Amino acid sequence: MPSRSERGTPREPTGRYDVHAVAEQDREHDQVLKHGDSFAVFDRFGDIRPTPHGEEGIYHRGTRHLSGLVLRLGGRPPLLLGATTRSDNARISIDLTNADYGAGADEVAHNLVHVARAKVLLSGACHERLVVRSFARRPISMQLELLFDADFADIFEVRGMHRRKRGRLVATTAGASMVSLRYRGLDGLDRRTLITLSPAPADLDTAHARYDLALRDARATTIDVVVRCESGGRPGTSLDWDAATARARRHVDRILGPSTRVTSSNEIFNDWLDRSISDVAMLTSRTAEGPYPYAGIPWFSTPFGRDGLITALQCLWIQPQLARGVLSFLAATQASSLDPKRDAAPGKILHEMREGEMAALGEVPFGRYYGSEDATPLFVMLAAAHLRQTNDVDLQRRLLPHVERAIGWMATDGDPDGDGFLEYERSSSNGLSQQGWKDSADSIFHDDGQLAVGPVALCEVQGYAYAALVGSAELSDALGDGDRAGDLRRRAAQLRDRFDAAFWDEELGTYALALDGQKRPCRVVASNAGHALLTGIALPQRAERLAETLTAPASYSGWGIRTVAAAAARYNPMSYHNGSIWPHDNALVALGLSRYGFPEVAARILSDIFDAARHFELARLPELFCGFTRRPHEGPTRYPVACSPQAWSAGAVYMLLQAAIGLEVDAPRRQVRFRHAVLPASLDWVRIERLRVGAATVDLEVVQQPVGAVVRILRREGDLEVVSLK
Numbered sequence: 001m002p003s004r005s006e007r008g009t010p011r012e013p014t015g016r017y018d019v020h021a022v023a024e025q026d027r028e029h030d031q032v033l034k035h036g037d038s039f040a041v042f043d044r045f046g047d048i049r050p051t052p053h054g055e056e057g058i059y060h061r062g063t064r065h066l067s068g069l070v071l072r073l074g075g076r077p078p079l080l081l082g083a084t085t086r087s088d089n090a091r092i093s094i095d096l097t098n099a100d101y102g103a104g105a106d107e108v109a110h111n112l113v114h115v116a117r118a119k120v121l122l123s124g125a126c127h128e129r130l131v132v133r134s135f136a137r138r139p140i141s142m143q144l145e146l147l148f149d150a151d152f153a154d155i156f157e158v159r160g161m162h163r164r165k166r167g168r169l170v171a172t173t174a175g176a177s178m179v180s181l182r183y184r185g186l187d188g189l190d191r192r193t194l195i196t197l198s199p200a201p202a203d204l205d206t207a208h209a210r211y212d213l214a215l216r217d218a219r220a221t222t223i224d225v226v227v228r229c230e231s232g233g234r235p236g237t238s239l240d241w242d243a244a245t246a247r248a249r250r251h252v253d254r255i256l257g258p259s260t261r262v263t264s265s266n267e268i269f270n271d272w273l274d275r276s277i278s279d280v281a282m283l284t285s286r287t288a289e290g291p292y293p294y295a296g297i298p299w300f301s302t303p304f305g306r307d308g309l310i311t312a313l314q315c316l317w318i319q320p321q322l323a324r325g326v327l328s329f330l331a332a333t334q335a336s337s338l339d340p341k342r343d344a345a346p347g348k349i350l351h352e353m354r355e356g357e358m359a360a361l362g363e364v365p366f367g368r369y370y371g372s373e374d375a376t377p378l379f380v381m382l383a384a385a386h387l388r389q390t391n392d393v394d395l396q397r398r399l400l401p402h403v404e405r406a407i408g409w410m411a412t413d414g415d416p417d418g419d420g421f422l423e424y425e426r427s428s429s430n431g432l433s434q435q436g437w438k439d440s441a442d443s444i445f446h447d448d449g450q451l452a453v454g455p456v457a458l459c460e461v462q463g464y465a466y467a468a469l470v471g472s473a474e475l476s477d478a479l480g481d482g483d484r485a486g487d488l489r490r491r492a493a494q495l496r497d498r499f500d501a502a503f504w505d506e507e508l509g510t511y512a513l514a515l516d517g518q519k520r521p522c523r524v525v526a527s528n529a530g531h532a533l534l535t536g537i538a539l540p541q542r543a544e545r546l547a548e549t550l551t552a553p554a555s556y557s558g559w560g561i562r563t564v565a566a567a568a569a570r571y572n573p574m575s576y577h578n579g580s581i582w583p584h585d586n587a588l589v590a591l592g593l594s595r596y597g598f599p600e601v602a603a604r605i606l607s608d609i610f611d612a613a614r615h616f617e618l619a620r621l622p623e624l625f626c627g628f629t630r631r632p633h634e635g636p637t638r639y640p641v642a643c644s645p646q647a648w649s650a651g652a653v654y655m656l657l658q659a660a661i662g663l664e665v666d667a668p669r670r671q672v673r674f675r676h677a678v679l680p681a682s683l684d685w686v687r688i689e690r691l692r693v694g695a696a697t698v699d700l701e702v703v704q705q706p707v708g709a710v711v712r713i714l715r716r717e718g719d720l721e722v723v724s725l726k
Contacts (some may be wrong), residue, residue, distance in 0.1 A: 195227050
């Protein structure tokens with residue numbers, strides 16, 4: 001741990017793990033596939049452009065196995081007709097045609113040849129089918145070429161990190177129909193990319209395949225290309241096109257299992273709902289413990305504790321089995337010992353896991369890394385929320401030792417000075433300097449712009465700790481330990497009082513962003529304070545003032561709540577955490593506002609985030625977007641290196657809707673409650689089908705009224721009560 005003298009003067013952040021933005025990157029039209037521990041990013045033509053700093057490629061277990069895949073027709077780039085992604089994300093399809101090529105009698109005009117290009121990703125293999133047809137009135141000849149390359153770059157290299165040494169390409173071979181590209185990493189692991197083409201091309205080498213096509217009478221010529229990624233001697237799955245596409249569709253259908261169905265009167269809103277749950281499903285991988293949503297593509301396609309917990313919390317009322325998988329996985333990976341190199345301590349919940357070469361070698365600390373302060377209380381929060389949703393006491397019995405270890409960490413290593421607040425300061429020399437959800441190095445600062453010197457106690461993390469104590473008390477009650485429940489509630493009440501005394505700033509009308517190592521408040525208006533409403537740590541008498549602060553023009557852009565207000569010293573609407581807008585952050589704050597009696601504000605946030613979603617391709621909300629003030633007849637401004645899709649952005653719509661209609665599920669009491677239901681003006685009604693409450697299910701409809709909304713029961717199976725509170 002750094003000495004006090006080293007901590008005495010804040011330094012400007014280095015941004016060692018920041019994603020580097022370069023001119024070559026343009027993700028607006030990227031097309032994405034994911035399955036398990038593999039994902040692929042293509043441009044709108046279906047190509048992988050081999051640019052030095054582009055993120056396009058086919059990735060497997062943290063390594064880019066294919067960095068170039070370019071199609072040429074008649075020696076020229078094709079013309080794009082259109083590109084679509086299936087609504088379930090199982091397949092992408094691109095329609096291309098030829099540019100003018102040839103000369104004299106052999107000249108072929110544009111738009112005579114159609115190429116249907118489709119791709120699916122399954123079990124470490126990208127399957128591509130090219131169907132070529134000519135619509136010329138005479139036979140024509142055309143060369144179809146594929147150019148490919150594999151750089152085997154670690155994901156952190158693609159993000160912009162420089163390595164002094166790399167492994168080496170040890171063998172590149174080509175046969176009549178297969179190319180093998182192989183890389184021996186410095187970690188001793190062999191990684192191989194196999195490219196198989198059927199039928200065999202006229203010419204094939206380690207960087208190029210050529211077909212000489214004789215096209216006539218609109219008859220289809222079909223070419224199948226499979227790019228298979230193998231790592232550490234583990235062979236990939238070998239399937240033909242039809243089997244791969246069928247299995248990819250079944251995977252999407254089965255990954256989350258049966259779910260609550262939500263529809264509305266607005267078809268565009270329905271598109272957003274459908275895309276969002278499809279993105280959650282695509283990002284979710286099967287683990288030995290159950291389904292787990294990976295954080296986002298391309299930079300975070302791996303398990304993250306915080307992201308998985310929040311995504312599961314957002315989707316809890318429609319997909320409770322996702323929370324079960326997240327809780328089980330994080331219990332299995334909970335830290336059991338002190339390990340400063342990994343910022344690990346007994347009882348602490350995982351921050352992230354990586355499988356790439358740089359993680360294996362310790363060049364980055366993220367092989368299995370525990371440097372987040374909030375994942376541990378969030379774990380307990382989700383466990384309690386899952387009990388309320390499902391009344392699954394058996395799961396809670398299995399989780400109880402892990403919950404107790406998490407609560408134990410909160411009272412010991414999580415609170416090193418014993419003042420009752422959770423606080424962090426990295427122990428790993430190359431770990432994350434900031435360990436809340438705003439984990440960029442410049443995100444925690446004072447009102448004069450000086451960076452906070454740790455140990456840092458974040459505003460929202462104290463709220464998570466409060467909710468964890470209250471939630472753990474509920475779990476203790478359910479398991480028959482009333483004495484422990486009473487003790488936990490007393491601790492929660494004490495924390496609430498201490499929090500208000502230390503964090504509330506009457507002049508700003510909000511809770512301070514954080515306390516620094518000297519217990520000085522960071523007097524910055526930030527969205528973090530809204531999480532105090534979500535968790536219930538905010539005193540009731542603070543709620544109205546806090547709601548006014550969060551929705552004032554300095555904080556509210558018109559598209560949502562900014563991460564920090566425009567008056568803050570480090571405000572920058574184009575920054576990652578200091579003025580941007582994050583959909584998941586807005587969803588958490590909206591649910592908090594609703595719980596404190598401000599459903600109209602929650603409905604406004606839902607409406608404005610919906611408007612933003614309509615401007616992004618596929619109605620897919622990115623990880624974040626810029627915090628510029630909304631301008632009439634214009635859309636939101638993209639953040640250039642945001643992940644899209646991102647799990648907790650995809651899940652945001654369900655929590656936002658839950659906030660607006662005031663939905664609460666209380667399975668132990670067999671009750672569904674709607675507190676002051678409100679719908680935005682764009683929705684006449686919302687229908688909820690197969691909402692599960694323990695063993696019972698119910699179909700409901702929330703209908704717009706001149707004042708608020710009413711709830712109608714359409715179908716009910718089992719013993720449950722529906723309560724609508726005004």
